[in-house]
Amino acid sequence: MSESIQGNGWARLGPLLLQEGATAQSLVYEKLRHALISGHLRPGEEISLRKVASILNVSVTPVREALRRLEGDGGLEVFGGNRVLRVPILTDAELMDIRDIRINLEGFAAVQAIKQIGSSQMRVIENAYGLMEIAAENGDVDTYLENNWRFHSLIYRAADRPILMSQIEGLWLRVGPLFHATVAVPTHLNQSMVSHTAALQALRDRDPVALQEAIVRDIHEAASALQQTLINGETEVERPVLRSKRNNK
Amino acid sequence: MSESIQGNGWARLGPLLLQEGATAQSLVYEKLRHALISGHLRPGEEISLRKVASILNVSVTPVREALRRLEGDGGLEVFGGNRVLRVPILTDAELMDIRDIRINLEGFAAVQAIKQIGSSQMRVIENAYGLMEIAAENGDVDTYLENNWRFHSLIYRAADRPILMSQIEGLWLRVGPLFHATVAVPTHLNQSMVSHTAALQALRDRDPVALQEAIVRDIHEAASALQQTLINGETEVERPVLRSKRNNK
DNA sequence: GTATAGTAAGTGTGATCACACTTGTGGGTG
DNA sequence: CACCCACAAGTGTGATCACACTTACTATAC
Numbered sequence: 001m002s003e004s005i006q007g008n009g010w011a012r013l014g015p016l017l018l019q020e021g022a023t024a025q026s027l028v029y030e031k032l033r034h035a036l037i038s039g040h041l042r043p044g045e046e047i048s049l050r051k052v053a054s055i056l057n058v059s060v061t062p063v064r065e066a067l068r069r070l071e072g073d074g075g076l077e078v079f080g081g082n083r084v085l086r087v088p089i090l091t092d093a094e095l096m097d098i099r100d101i102r103i104n105l106e107g108f109a110a111v112q113a114i115k116q117i118g119s120s121q122m123r124v125i126e127n128a129y130g131l132m133e134i135a136a137e138n139g140d141v142d143t144y145l146e147n148n149w150r151f152h153s154l155i156y157r158a159a160d161r162p163i164l165m166s167q168i169e170g171l172w173l174r175v176g177p178l179f180h181a182t183v184a185v186p187t188h189l190n191q192s193m194v195s196h197t198a199a200l201q202a203l204r205d206r207d208p209v210a211l212q213e214a215i216v217r218d219i220h221e222a223a224s225a226l227q228q229t230l231i232n233g234e235t236e237v238e239r240p241v242l243r244s245k246r247n248n249k
Numbered sequence: 250m251s252e253s254i255q256g257n258g259w260a261r262l263g264p265l266l267l268q269e270g271a272t273a274q275s276l277v278y279e280k281l282r283h284a285l286i287s288g289h290l291r292p293g294e295e296i297s298l299r300k301v302a303s304i305l306n307v308s309v310t311p312v313r314e315a316l317r318r319l320e321g322d323g324g325l326e327v328f329g330g331n332r333v334l335r336v337p338i339l340t341d342a343e344l345m346d347i348r349d350i351r352i353n354l355e356g357f358a359a360v361q362a363i364k365q366i367g368s369s370q371m372r373v374i375e376n377a378y379g380l381m382e383i384a385a386e387n388g389d390v391d392t393y394l395e396n397n398w399r400f401h402s403l404i405y406r407a408a409d410r411p412i413l414m415s416q417i418e419g420l421w422l423r424v425g426p427l428f429h430a431t432v433a434v435p436t437h438l439n440q441s442m443v444s445h446t447a448a449l450q451a452l453r454d455r456d457p458v459a460l461q462e463a464i465v466r467d468i469h470e471a472a473s474a475l476q477q478t479l480i481n482g483e484t485e486v487e488r489p490v491l492r493s494k495r496n497n498k
Numbered sequence: 499g500t501a502t503a504g505t506a507a508g509t510g511t512g513a514t515c516a517c518a519c520t521t522g523t524g525g526g527t528g
Numbered sequence: 529c530a531c532c533c534a535c536a537a538g539t540g541t542g543a544t545c546a547c548a549c550t551t552a553c554t555a556t557a558c
Contacts (some may be wrong), residue, residue, distance in 0.1 A: 023332070068314045069318070069320055071321060097412040097413055105350065108353055161349075163323070163347055167350060174412070
């Protein structure tokens, strides 16, 4: 079952739809980036150049370039004797490191955002919130996580600070693969929604302090849930799936 | 003159000394990374794959991979119809964006560092400070900037937070190419040394608040000097040098 | 002098290849 | 059963090539 879920995750990636004016490498990059942030790729998962190239129906060259960019972003790390690129497995210390950076940067971004957020931005944030709520009720993890990212990123984007946003995206590249594991913690989803509700209310009220507190609380709760999954050994560290299997030719 | 100075900057890069167990691409990456942080590369400078490959005496493949990593780090950006990678030219808004992120992250890193900094770490920080002081007296810009980065990075490294450190390095990749321009502002070097002296004293005194204030002041002053160079049109945005010249075959 | 067209040189991109090394599997031996 | 070895398959790495497109330069015409 675990294997087939992941198979479906990879099936969603390809083949690549080429776009006029876009390089293959940038399209590969965006696909994999999205897969990382949304949690479709799991910690420890190894990303084989040839397998990705095969799935996306491109040569290995654009895959190499895309993966190297993701390495630079922090989303992938070099692993093992083969130097295969894999989704990083984070230690407890690294989780805390990321948590504290996120508190600093996302808290700051939220405060800057609220100074200038417009009604059209609020509408799409409300939409993301609504979809998240429905997904939480339905136990639809993928939709929940997609809109969790959407909710957060729409808020921070309203700060109109592109470099800050890219730093935050880099952090989410690192923790995105872990978020699937947090839903195994029974209270996490509900707690998370409580913080999201508070954040949304703070946005409506134009209250920067309340917004920052809600964001910081959400980050703390997520980190705590992630720590629990580390303790319970439930981080869903996956066996390499993207590496071709020897006997499946 | 400007051309020959830059020629010397590039001469320092190559040829690549291959190391047992290290890939060519990682060595290229480190060289270029260092060149960015230390200010040897200037905003707007375009980095031609073939020219770098020629200087470093490798094929274009490892250069491509290294440059793509640097793109992911934020040190280089895609530019123009050819999609050549170049050192980003920062707008005033981007400078302020980076300044604020730096204040958040480097301020936080400094506070964490002071909690656990040891005497051997202090010794090398003192050494960097001393070399910076001598270089400031002698007007030796390169040595000053090398040790400026060294001073700062040694402090933050004492926080023992690898991911935070990589975020900070990414920011320095972005501003490093600009620091040469700040020495054109008459008071900047002296002001910077005042803040460094205060930071060092705070480290000696184990005073986190004073350390954070000194770091934050230094960042503000650097950003202010950079803004002045933008206003004066002195950002030293360079013509492409690394692109092969048409008539120099 | 300016504008245009043509050409050469330069740019990155993607494809393919060969190689060195690693990883995985199966068989044999103690 | 555990260990070792041989071999096959897989891994990334670096090299090279051809191509499409861009940029720069030169010559010509007005």
